[in-house]
Amino acid sequence: MSGGQPLLEVDGLKKHFPIRSGVLGGVSAHVYAVDGVSFDIRRGETLSLVGESGCGKSTVGKSILRLIEPTAGEVRLDGQRIDNLPAGQLRPLRRRVQVVFQDPFSSLNPRMRVRDILAEPLRNFGLATGHGETEDRVASLMDKVRLPRDAIGRFPHEFSGGQRQRIGIARALAPGADLIICDEAVSALDVSVKAQIVNLLSDLQDELGLALLFISHDLAIVEHLTHRVAVMYLGKIVELAERSTLFARSHHPYTRALLSAVPVPDPEAQRQRIILTGDVPSPINPPSGCRFHTRCPFVFDRCRVEEPLLRPVGKAGHISACHLEHAPGGEVVPQPNA
Numbered sequence: 488m489s490g491g492q493p494l495l496e497v498d499g500l501k502k503h504f505p506i507r508s509g510v511l512g513g514v515s516a517h518v519y520a521v522d523g524v525s526f527d528i529r530r531g532e533t534l535s536l537v538g539e540s541g542c543g544k545s546t547v548g549k550s551i552l553r554l555i556e557p558t559a560g561e562v563r564l565d566g567q568r569i570d571n572l573p574a575g576q577l578r579p580l581r582r583r584v585q586v587v588f589q590d591p592f593s594s595l596n597p598r599m600r601v602r603d604i605l606a607e608p609l610r611n612f613g614l615a616t617g618h619g620e621t622e623d624r625v626a627s628l629m630d631k632v633r634l635p636r637d638a639i640g641r642f643p644h645e646f647s648g649g650q651r652q653r654i655g656i657a658r659a660l661a662p663g664a665d666l667i668i669c670d671e672a673v674s675a676l677d678v679s680v681k682a683q684i685v686n687l688l689s690d691l692q693d694e695l696g697l698a699l700l701f702i703s704h705d706l707a708i709v710e711h712l713t714h715r716v717a718v719m720y721l722g723k724i725v726e727l728a729e730r731s732t733l734f735a736r737s738h739h740p741y742t743r744a745l746l747s748a749v750p751v752p753d754p755e756a757q758r759q760r761i762i763l764t765g766d767v768p769s770p771i772n773p774p775s776g777c778r779f780h781t782r783c784p785f786v787f788d789r790c791r792v793e794e795p796l797l798r799p800v801g802k803a804g805h806i807s808a809c810h811l812e813h814a815p816g817g818e819v820v821p822q823p824n825a
């Protein structure tokens with residue numbers, strides 16, 4: 488992982504989806520799917536974006552990729568704005584930022600052989616000319632994702648789920664991407680296959696210096712892969728920290744609840760399970776003050792009226808949006824005023 492200027496900077500990103508109703512289709516409300524999200528990713532770094540389904544994490548990924556247009560905020564790649572690039576100038580973005588989706592079966596053309604699936608981006612970006620060079624590059628991609636070279640003549644349905652995800656990763660690598668957005672990329676796989684794909688991504692990162700934005704609802708999986716973790720709730724990041732800090736000394740009650748559900752490898756050790764009550768509120772009408780206050784076991788008066796801002800807590804780089812202070816003994820102390 489390198490220092491210096493981040494590879495990707497996301498600053499105040501918002502995506503509000505209008506809800507239209509009535510005969511004239513006027514905008515009657517908005518879904519505040521992403522509501523002011525900021526983070527950066529360095530070269531060779533993995534940042535995981537975690538949270539329950541519907542928290543806006545996949546919308547963040549799609550907004551960076553310009554698969555949907557952000558409502559507000561800035562996204563920069565190597566310092567250059569990419570959120571406002573005209574459609575005709577998106578080619579460098581498409582080459583440098585790639586995505587691996589959850590369901591490799593639906594994201595791979597079932598009528599194309601693996602050879603053609605991998606050759607397509609090479610040709611589109613002018614990275615291989617002529618049959619021989621293309622075949623060599625395709626064979627090398629198969630090696631990288633540890634699939635047999637002689638499988639290039641097969642169709643996607645002839646592979647297992649894990650193998651199909653390897654093809655998806657090879658396709659993302661083909662244009663020489665700097666950043667791969669893995670959107671629930673291992674969520675649909677069996678436990679052992681998940682671990683294999685996570686190991687593969689980790690090895691590829693070491694080998695190629697890739698940056699990864701790993702979007703997942705599963706904290707247990709990101710623990711083995713990530714450098715930092717950003718936790719999202721209802722369209723906002725509520726906590727961000729280095730992996731070891733987040734897993735050992737999380738601050739936000741929502742993060743603590745998510746962590747309490749992560750199995751501990753040592754059968755003697757126990758984490759006290761925090762069961763969250765109530766449903767995730769609607770992003771159309773998010774709660775006042777702290778968005779988590781309707782489910783938080785530590786809620787107090789201030790939480791209902793004043794939105795907590797992300798602020799440094801504990802170690803450098805650890806930020807959390809919560810009005811609680813943690814006393815040295817680990818107990819939480821409400822802070823009634825700023």
Ligand code: SF4
Pocket residue numbers: 739740741777778779780781783784785786787790795808809810811
């Ligand atoms: Fe809970 Fe209040 Fe902290 Fe929100 S600000 S997480 S409601 S203690």
